[in-house]
Amino acid sequence: MEDVLEISVNHAKANGAERIRKITICAGALSNIIPKWATLFFRMVGKDTIAEGAVLDFITLPAEVVCRDCGKRSEIEVNPPVFRCAHCGSGNVGLVSGREFRVVSIEIGIDR
Ligand SMILES: [Zn+2]
Numbered sequence: 001m002e003d004v005l006e007i008s009v010n011h012a013k014a015n016g017a018e019r020i021r022k023i024t025i026c027a028g029a030l031s032n033i034i035p036k037w038a039t040l041f042f043r044m045v046g047k048d049t050i051a052e053g054a055v056l057d058f059i060t061l062p063a064e065v066v067c068r069d070c071g072k073r074s075e076i077e078v079n080p081p082v083f084r085c086a087h088c089g090s091g092n093v094g095l096v097s098g099r100e101f102r103v104v105s106i107e108i109g110i111d112r
Contacts, residue, residue, distance in 0.1 A: 001041045002045055003004065004025060005049065005104050006049070008020055008051055008054070008103060008106050009049055011108075012050055013050070014032070014104060015108055017032060017108035017109060017110055018050060018109070019053075019110070020054040020107070020109075021054060021055065021108065021109050022030070022056075022069060022107055023054055023055070023057070023103060023106050024053060024058075024104045024105040024106075024107075025056060025057070025058050025101070025102070025103055026058075026059045026061055026103075026104050027059070027061065027099060028060075028097060029062055030061060030063045030078055030099050031060035031100065031102055033058070033101060035056070036056070038056065041086075042054075042056055046089045047078050048058050051087050052076055053059040059104070061096060061100060062075045062097070063075065063076050063078050063081070063095065063098025064076065064095075064096045065084075065093035065095055065096060066093065066094055066096050067085035067086065067087065067088060067090055067092065067096065068092045068093065069088055069090040069092050070087050071089045072085065072086060072088075073096065074086035081096075082088070090105055
């Protein structure tokens, strides 16, 4: 989350912003990000920065695997994670998405 703060503050400053209003974050279902805790932590590290008071908006991306046996993609259970093909039942799968964690947009403002 410190990275999110740093990226956001740098981006905002580069754009002449004095305040960050909202940060939208994409988090994969397997990224272990719990929005509630991430928000609390962000408030703590963002205190006394231009990101103080910013709203965090989380978009959860489903976890997907691709099957090495039938070649099809399927969305998997994540709680707990089940790495298995939904089409043929094979466990010979590779993760294609679900662990991403990135800032997708930052809403900035200028106080006057
Ligand atoms: Zn399969």
